[in-house]
Amino acid sequence: MKILMVCLGNICRSPLAEGILQQKADELGLNWTIDSAGTNGYHTGEAPHRLSQKVAAENGIDISGQRSRRFVVQDLHRFDKIYAMAPDVLSDIKYIAGKEFDQQKVDLLLNECYPGQNREVPDPWYGPEAGYHEVYKIIEEACSFILKKYL
Numbered sequence: 001m002k003i004l005m006v007c008l009g010n011i012c013r014s015p016l017a018e019g020i021l022q023q024k025a026d027e028l029g030l031n032w033t034i035d036s037a038g039t040n041g042y043h044t045g046e047a048p049h050r051l052s053q054k055v056a057a058e059n060g061i062d063i064s065g066q067r068s069r070r071f072v073v074q075d076l077h078r079f080d081k082i083y084a085m086a087p088d089v090l091s092d093i094k095y096i097a098g099k100e101f102d103q104q105k106v107d108l109l110l111n112e113c114y115p116g117q118n119r120e121v122p123d124p125w126y127g128p129e130a131g132y133h134e135v136y137k138i139i140e141e142a143c144s145f146i147l148k149k150y151l
Contacts, residue, residue: 001032007085010038010068015048019063021143037071039092051132083109086120112145
């Protein structure tokens with residue numbers, strides 16, 4: 001299984017999602033590849049936000065080696081499932097993908113927990129550290145649902 005997590009800048013939400021799901025898959029002995037990307041290129045090549053790294057580390061996950069990259073149309077062919085963190089990110093994925101977009105392959109992450117509700121994972125970028133802890137909890141729950149769905 002190859003899963004891609006996507007947010008806007010690929011430095012806050014999607015790096016956490018990549019780290020959380022990869023750790024859970026590894027703990028279960030699954031041969032899953034988890035990656036992340038952003039729909040804008042503002043942070044290409046940068047490490048995850050320091051607070052995302054801090055919150056991940058406090059939960060036993062090291063995401064410091066990740067580097068931001070931009071979502072590209074080829075990702076639709078490389079991954080089995082692509083999760084967007086928010087509706088605006090999903091719209092950006094559709095735009096970038098153009099005629100290659102596959103509705104069966106791409107969905108909002110929180111639709112795994114709350115089917116059809118199209119909820120977004122809040123972007124903690126402008127807020128205090130507490131927001132990063134909340135986002136971690138939200139993503140961790142969604143990743144548990146993903147594992148239940150595909151096992």
